[in-house]
Amino acid sequence: MENQAVLTAGKPTPELPTRKTLSDALGTSRLEASVVDVEVQTADGKSVRVHVLPPEDLGLVHAAGLRVYPLRSAWRHLSPEDFRIVGTARQKADWILTHRFCSRCAAPTALDPDTQSIRCPKCGQMHYPRISPAVIVLVQRGRRALLGRSPRFADGVYSTLAGFVEPGETLEECVHREIKEEAGIRVHNIRYFGSQSHPFPNSLMVGFIADWLDGNLSIDPDELTDAQWFDADDLPLRPHPRSIAFRLIEDFKQRVQNENGSR
Numbered sequence: 001m002e003n004q005a006v007l008t009a010g011k012p013t014p015e016l017p018t019r020k021t022l023s024d025a026l027g028t029s030r031l032e033a034s035v036v037d038v039e040v041q042t043a044d045g046k047s048v049r050v051h052v053l054p055p056e057d058l059g060l061v062h063a064a065g066l067r068v069y070p071l072r073s074a075w076r077h078l079s080p081e082d083f084r085i086v087g088t089a090r091q092k093a094d095w096i097l098t099h100r101f102c103s104r105c106a107a108p109t110a111l112d113p114d115t116q117s118i119r120c121p122k123c124g125q126m127h128y129p130r131i132s133p134a135v136i137v138l139v140q141r142g143r144r145a146l147l148g149r150s151p152r153f154a155d156g157v158y159s160t161l162a163g164f165v166e167p168g169e170t171l172e173e174c175v176h177r178e179i180k181e182e183a184g185i186r187v188h189n190i191r192y193f194g195s196q197s198h199p200f201p202n203s204l205m206v207g208f209i210a211d212w213l214d215g216n217l218s219i220d221p222d223e224l225t226d227a228q229w230f231d232a233d234d235l236p237l238r239p240h241p242r243s244i245a246f247r248l249i250e251d252f253k254q255r256v257q258n259e260n261g262s263r
Contacts, residue, residue: 004058004068004069004070004071004074005068005069005070005071005074005078005086005090006022006053006061006066006067006068007066007067007068007069007074007077007078008021008066008067013077013078013079014067014069014077014078015078015079015082016048016078016082016085016086017066019031019049021064021066022051024064025060025061025063025064025066026053026057026060026061030057030060031051034051034052034053034054034057035049035050035051036050036051036052036092036093036096036097037096037111038050038089038092038093038096039092040085040088040089040092042081042085043081043084048085048089050089050092050093052093052097071086071087071090071199071200072200074086075087075240075242076240076242080242084197086199087197087199088197088199090199090201091129091199091201091202092129094201094202095118095127095129095130096111096118099118099127102120102122102123102125102127103125103127104120104123104125105120105122105123105125107120107121107122107123108121109121109127112126116128129202130202131202131203131204132164132165132202132203132204133164133165133171133203133204133206134162134163134164134165134198134203134204134205134206135162135163135165135171135174135175135178135205135206135207135208136160136161136162136205136206136207136208136244136245136248137160137161137162137175137178137179137187137207137208137209137210137248138160138193138207138208138209138210138248138249138251138252139160139161139179139183139185139187139210139211139212140209140210140211140212140252141211141212141229143231143232143233143256144229144230144231144232145160145229145230145232145235145249145252146160146161146183146185146212146217146227146228146229146230147159147160147227147228147230147235147236147249148160148161148182148183148219148223148224148226148227148228149224149225149226149227150223150224150225151225154237156236156237157236157237157238157239158226158228158230158236158237158238159238159239159245159249160245160248160249161178161179161182161183161224161227162178162205162245163177163178163181163182164203171206171208172190175187175190175208175210176190179210180215181220181223182219182220182223182224182227183217183218183219183220183224183227184215184216184217184218184219185212185213185214185215185216185217186212186213186214186215187210187211187212187213188210188211188213189210189211190208190209190210191208191209191210192206192207192208193207193208193209193244193247193248193251194207194244194247195207195244196243196244205244207244207247207248209248209251209252217229232252232253232256232257235249235253238250
């Protein structure tokens with residue numbers, strides 16, 4: 001399944017197209033053929049139809065003047081509510097399209113509205129949407145925060161450290177392990193910050209703040225190209241403001257500035 005979203009022009013930001021807009025671009029028969037049986041609702045409880053277009057239909061979309069954005073780019077252009085809808089739709093549609101047959105007995109599956117699962121009518125196996133939890137951590141050392149660079153980051157951008165939770169781990173154990181593996185230091189005083197759905201493809205980012213305990217920086221070159229301690233008044237370029245990484249760093253900056261201002 002392609003990680004793309006179809007948007008239409010909107011002010012001040014692009015927006016999701018209406019059913020009529022898509023119907024005018026694709027025709028009614030093509031539009032109906034693209035419907036995926038996914039339930040996604042807006043914040044006010046209205047249902048949103050989800051369409052997964054085959055590659056050959058994208059030319060019709062472009063010809064109609066609509067825009068097709070990669071999902072990561074759509075994240076930057078859409079309103080938070082529209083992106084929540086797109087991210088939810090992408091994860092649920094991917095779940096349905098990749099679970100058409102049972103992984104236990106290979107029989108065709110069917111949606112079970114009573115349990116919100118995909119059920120195998122032959123063996124009874126139930127399949128739920130995959131959600132991959134990951135921790136993302138702002139490590140603080142007084143006025144300084146530990147930020148690192150991944151090879152895939154844009155030039156100059158640094159972010160908080162993150163990693164997926166392994167089977168059998170608690171979130172706190174994952175924080176300890178990831179920071180030790182990626183940066184070579186130990187942390188303590190771990191406290192919860194917040195969370196963010198991250199549909200690339202199906203992550204749930206769980207944010208924490210932790211304090212440096214001991215150790216010198218020794219980065220894992222397979223994960224990071226650089227990691228440094230940055231003063232709150234001399235921070236590098238940061239990720240997109242909508243990301244939980246940005247919020248963690250901004251929270252650190254504000255806390256340090258408030259502490260200094262109250263002295």
